[in-house]
Structures are given as C-alpha cells and as structure tokens.
Amino acid sequence: MAGPSRILVPVDLKDGSRSVVDYALQLARPFGATVDVLHAWEPPQYVAPDLLVASPGWDATSLEAMARDTAGKELEALLRKVDGTAPVALSHRVVIGEAGNVVLEEAERGKYDLIVMGTHQRKGLTRMLLGSVAQKVVGRAACPVLTLHVSPE
Template sequence: MPAPSRILVPVDFSEGSLGLIHYALQLARPFNAELELIHVWEPPQYVAPDLLVAAPGWNSLSLEQVAVEAATKELNDLVAKVKEAPSPLKHRVVVGEAASTVLRVAEEGKYDLIVMGTHGRRGLPRLLLGSVAQKIVARAHCPVLTVHLYDTAK
C-alpha cells in the first residue's frame, strides 16, 4: 500500500476534535501528506433548511446560511488553536448527510486516507444515533483510521 499523500479529517467540534487534528498532523508529517479538515453540517430532518431566521434589525437568512456561518466560525476558531499546522491548513464546511458527504468529498478529492474520531457509543445510543464512523469505514474507497475521542478535560 502506498504512503498517504492526501488525508481528509472530518471534525464534529466535540471535545476531542483538537486532539484528532494534532494526531492527523503527526501522521501526515513523515509522508509530507496534504491534510484537509472538513465539518459536515447536517440539515435537521424535521425543519426545512431554507426556513428563514430573522430577528429585529437583522436581514433574514435561511437556517442553512446561519448554521453554515456559525460552523465556519467554529471551524476557523478550531484551526486557529492548531499551532504546528502547515500554513494555511485547508478547511471547509460542507452541507449534507454526514457519512455520505464525507464519502463523496473523499472520493471527489482523491483522498487516500480518512482520519476520523469515534465516540465509543454503545447499546441504545448507538442504535438510535447510528455511527457515522461505522458507515464511512464500511463504504469508503480508501483506508479509514478511526481514533477514539475522549474528553481531555477529565
């Protein structure tokens, strides 16, 4: 198997996201691999993403616009915390169902490795919420490295 040259790192802004980014950077460095972070904003299934959000004195924006702007700010803030990153560290927010969007981005971008976190849910929460990581591992066109995310504050 050839060494990775393009690594995709999906982040969900959970407590372990910064640690995941540092891990992916350490993995990429010896191979001089390009690394890109993505966050997938998944529209709620029970609300139309084009629903307008308005407050007095503001321009009306769609729910999707508000959410993507907030996610972009949060992703920019997360990237700013990464000190040893190559500059600039590529990152973007993408809209869609999490697993299928990560798979599409990975294939279209010709990434040869996906490094992503898992939360270790078991039992009923996993059954009800599903596992994005599990879906990606099962369907990805390239290897997937899953890293168990944990709360670094504990």
C-alpha cells in the same frame, strides 16, 4: 507501500475534534501530505433548511446559511488551536448533508489516500438512535480509515 499524500479529516466540532486534527497533522508531516478538514452540517429533518431566521436588528437569513456561517467560524477557531510547529498544507470547509454520505463522497471525489476521524464509541440505545458515522465510513470507504477514540477535551 507509499505513505499518504492527501488526508481527509472529518470533524463534528465536538469533544475530541482538536485531538483528531492534531493527530492527522502529525501523521502528515513526515510524508509531506496535505490535510483537508471537513465538517458536515445536516439540516434538521423537521425544519426546512431554507427557513428564514430573524431577530430584532438582524437581516433575515436562511437556517442553512446561518448554520454554515456558524460552523465555519467554529472550524476556523478549532484550527487556530492546532499544533502548527511544522508546516502542513491545511484546508477546511463546511458541507451540507448527512455526515457519513458527505465524507464518503468527498473522499472519493478528492481521491484521498487516508481518512482520519474520531469515534465516540457510543453503545446501546444512543448508537442505535444516532448511528455511527465512523462505522458507515469504515464499512464503505475506498481508502484506508484510521479511527481514533476521542474523549472530552
């Protein structure tokens, strides 16, 4: 079996995201694989994403545009901190939508060989209320999924 050539790394920009990206980069290096880091921002269900946000001195902008911009900056800051000792083709993007569906759609569209993602191992009521993106992806992805238990950094 050949090693992966395209690795998708979904991150939530919370605790452990950096360690997941670092792990994916270490995995990609020996195979010369590309790594695409993805963050999905899901608009709040009780607020329209085209709601305009403004404050004194700012231009009015949509909630979606502001969230995409903020998440993009956080993602860039995260990627500046990762281990860059050996070159790996690395790209990143922010997509709007429900995280599990976005990851599955991107994995299929991009014909990825592997998905590397973190899981917080939530249990009980928290898992029931929030669901598990990792569980959804593992259960429905067409390619292999490597999950890493992440803890606060």
